Amino acid sequence: xxxxxxxxxxxxxxxxxxxxxxxxxxxxxxxxxxxxxxxxxxxxxxxxxxxxxxxxxxxxxxxxxxxxxxxxxxxxxxxxxxxxxxxxxxxxxxxxxxxxxxxxxxxxxxxxxxxxxxxxxxxxxxxxxxxxxxxxxxxxxxxxxxxxxxxxxxxxxxxxxxxxxxxxxxxxxxxxxxxxxxxxxxxxxxxxxxxxxxxxxxxxxxxxxxxxxxxxxxxxxxxxxxxxxxxxxxxxxxxxxxxxxxxxxxxxxxxxxxxxxxxxxxxxxxxxxxxxxxxxxxxxxxx
Amino acid sequence: xxxxxxxxxxxxxxxxxxxxxxxxxxxxxxxxxxxxxxxxxxxxxxxxxxxxxxxxxxxxxxxxxxxxxxxxxxxxxxxxxxxxxxxxxxxxxxxxxxxxxxxxxxxxxxxxxxxxxxxxxxxxxxxxxxxxxxxxxxxxxxxxxxxxxxxxxxxxxxxxxxxxxxxxxxxxxxxxxxxxxxxxxxxxxxxxxxxxxxxxxxxxxxxxxxxxxxxxxxxxxxxxxxxxxxxxxxxxxxxxxxxxxxxxxxxxxxxxxxxxxxxxxxxxxxxxxxxxxxxxxxxxxxxxxxxxxxxxxxxxxxxxxxxxxxxxxxxxxxxxxxxxxxxxxxxxxxxxxxxxxxxxxxxx
Numbered sequence: 007x008x009x010x011x012x013x014x015x016x017x018x019x020x021x022x023x024x025x026x027x028x029x030x031x032x033x034x035x036x037x038x039x040x041x042x043x044x045x046x047x048x049x050x051x052x053x054x055x056x057x058x059x060x061x062x063x064x065x066x067x068x069x070x071x072x073x074x075x076x077x078x079x080x081x082x083x084x085x086x087x088x089x090x091x092x093x094x095x096x097x098x099x100x101x102x103x104x105x106x107x108x109x110x111x112x113x114x115x116x117x118x119x120x121x122x123x124x125x126x127x128x129x130x131x132x133x134x135x136x137x138x139x140x141x142x143x144x145x146x147x148x149x150x151x152x153x154x155x156x157x158x159x160x161x162x163x164x165x166x167x168x169x170x171x172x173x174x175x176x177x178x179x180x181x182x183x184x185x186x187x188x189x190x191x192x193x194x195x196x197x198x199x200x201x202x203x204x205x206x207x208x209x210x211x212x213x214x215x216x217x218x219x220x221x222x223x224x225x226x227x228x229x230x231x232x233x234x235x236x237x238x239x240x241x242x243x244x245x246x247x248x249x250x251x252x253x254x255x256x257x258x259x260x261x262x263x264x265x266x267x268x269x270x271x272x273x274x275x276x277x278x279x280x281x282x283x284x285x286x287x288x289x290x291x292x293x
Numbered sequence: 294x295x296x297x298x299x300x301x302x303x304x305x306x307x308x309x310x311x312x313x314x315x316x317x318x319x320x321x322x323x324x325x326x327x328x329x330x331x332x333x334x335x336x337x338x339x340x341x342x343x344x345x346x347x348x349x350x351x352x353x354x355x356x357x358x359x360x361x362x363x364x365x366x367x368x369x370x371x372x373x374x375x376x377x378x379x380x381x382x383x384x385x386x387x388x389x390x391x392x393x394x395x396x397x398x399x400x401x402x403x404x405x406x407x408x409x410x411x412x413x414x415x416x417x418x419x420x421x422x423x424x425x426x427x428x429x430x431x432x433x434x435x436x437x438x439x440x441x442x443x444x445x446x447x448x449x450x451x452x453x454x455x456x457x458x459x460x461x462x463x464x465x466x467x468x469x470x471x472x473x474x475x476x477x478x479x480x481x482x483x484x485x486x487x488x489x490x491x492x493x494x495x496x497x498x499x500x501x502x503x504x505x506x507x508x509x510x511x512x513x514x515x516x517x518x519x520x521x522x523x524x525x526x527x528x529x530x531x532x533x534x535x536x537x538x539x540x541x542x543x544x545x546x547x548x549x550x551x552x553x554x555x556x557x558x559x560x561x562x563x564x565x566x567x568x569x570x571x572x573x574x575x576x577x578x579x580x581x582x583x584x585x586x587x588x589x590x591x592x593x594x595x596x597x598x599x600x601x602x603x604x605x606x607x608x609x610x611x612x613x614x615x616x617x618x619x620x621x622x623x624x625x626x627x628x629x630x631x632x633x634x635x636x637x638x639x640x641x
Contacts, residue, residue, distance in 0.1 A: 010336075010337035011337050011338075012337065013338055013579075013580060013581055050578060050579070057369045057370040058367060059367065059370065059371065059372060059524050059525075059574060059575075059577060059578045060365075060367050060372060060577055060578070061577065061578065089367075103579070105338075105580060232362070233363065233365065234365075235365050235367075235372060235374075235577045236576065236577040236580070238334050238335075238337075238338075238580055239330060239334040240328060240329055240330045240334045240335070240576060240577070240580075241328070241365070241374070241376075241577050242350075242359065242364070242376045242379050243362070243363075243364040243365035243374065243376070244362075245359070245362060245364070245379070246362070256358075257358045257359055257379055262334070277362075278361060278362050278363075278516065279361045279516075280358045280359070280360065280361050284358045285356050285358060286355060286356035286357040286358040286359075286379070286380075286382070287358045288358070
């Protein structure tokens with residue numbers, strides 16, 4: 007069971023540029039202690055007089071329960087609009103309203119088996135904590151980090167410390183193997199004999215990684231990226247079609263029922279739509 | 294000792310009790326339908342029993358998938374949503390959610406939505422005897438249904454037919470609130486029609502029908518094309534609607550909502566004529582906001598010398614030149630220890 011989320015106003019300890027991204031560290035007592043790999047935080051943006059109401063959600067990159075401060079969390083920001091631009095301008099001492107830990111964590115193997123962890127862009131952020139949790143269970147973690155260009159990788163230096171092996175791909179070949187993560191994934195699964203795949207990144211990548219895992223008949227857990235307004239399960243905007251244990255497809259909230267799903271439960275063809283056979287779908291056609 | 298002689302914060306002294314028809318509430322701050330699910334998700338952030346009531350997300354007879362995604366677009370001081378009434382249906386609400394609220398001592402206002410008059414009637418009948426239900430809110434104004442042109446709240450006769458059916462099927466002890474749309478030429482006419490049909494109160498307002506175009510894709514931002522605009526952007530529209538309806542129907546209780554983020558903003562609705570207010574989109578920004586708004590409203594009333602919430606309801610309608618202005622008093626300064634520091638901590 008996960009611990010219920012809390013809402014805290016924390017002080018920003020630091021914000022620095024990492025490649026194309028910004029790494030933010032905030033004092034968040036009560037969140038760091040209970041956060042597990044795969045969970046996320048939702049933060050307000052723009053300050054007290056902001057006209058931007060909606061929280062922005064970020065996977066937790068690192069949660070440090072004890073240290074000089076009473077628990078800190080780090081997350082990685084990619085600038086996409088005004089809200090993330092504001093976060094990219096945070097300075098030490100600024101206040102941030104943080105809700106977390108939110109969502110479902112990655113499920114860990116019960117036996118010491120090899121695992122492949124695939125991160126696209128800054129989707130790699132939650133994989134480092136996951137690699138540590140796997141190492142604690144004697145599960146070797148093989149990382150695959152992919153991005154369009156070298157500066158859009160995140161954590162490729164740190165990965166060499168955290169993981170049993172690291173493979174990097176870039177679309178343009180500016181570093182690592184030229185290509186995409188699924189070009190190297192089959193060889194890695196075969197070479198390492200990995201029995202579990204984890205992935206976080208853009209939806210098309212998650213789908214493709216899930217297909218590779220399925221072709222080896224090994225389980226794959228993915229942390230999805232859906233835009234959300236609240237992060238706590240009330241707004242119903244972050245839904246995607248997911249098949250339940252009962253075989254029924256439901257429009258499922260990625261904030262509280264996810265973000266981590268078994269890849270083979272997600273109706274990838276129908277993401278963005280309501281499948282005609284989904285529970286409560288309008289009679290007639292998909293709309 | 295000056296510390297003990299300081300006046301206590303007057304907030305605790307304000308009588309916050311209010312009524313919506315036969316529903317007696319300990320205070321006037323509720324959640325708004327569709328912004329708090331059925332209360333459970335807010336439990337980590339506030340005690341749902343401290344609120345006047347939890348207004349549950351509009352429920353239909355059968356489970357409903359809602360619309361495709363994207364369902365949401367952020368707008369200046371607001372947002373569009375196009376959920377399409379996704380929900381598990383009335384059976385799940387009655388079996389799982391209402392007992393959960395009742396066990397915690399929370400009061401529930403159940404929002405219902407149907408496609409036909411008969412569906413509204415059946416929903417109202419299914420709620421008879423459910424524990425903890427203090428009112429039924431008939432959502433006759435959701436903009437995110439396929440046949441938007443048929444929204445009941447845009448036609449006085451259609452609205453009246455729904456309200457009459459819900460009133461007939463509901464327990465006589467339970468007030469029926471009609472939730473109205475601001476997207477009409479004359480909201481007073483719709484309000485009057487609902488009251489004549491048996492509505493015990495009015496919920497004002499639902500979202501405004503609105504739209505955003507994604508200029509990168511050159512298509513509507515929402516999969517459902519149009520959505521409902523909520524948040525502080527619509528607050529002045531909501532205050533205007535509450536004002537107009539209260540002026541025309543001063544005896545009809547109003548549950549006011551639309552972009553309330555703070556206690557002072559809630560007070561605007563009260564002064565305009567709302568007997569209670571609901572906090573909606575603010576929950577997405579600040580999940581503990583309903584409890585905060587309640588505390589702020591109590592303090593704002595106290596600072597203006599109101600001993601009872603009831604005295605402030607509609608107070609802004611008093612005749613010009615009548616005086617009676619309640620100027621806010623500053624809150625008492627907290628007691629400070631004497632400081633012997635010469636330089637403040639912030640000085641270089």
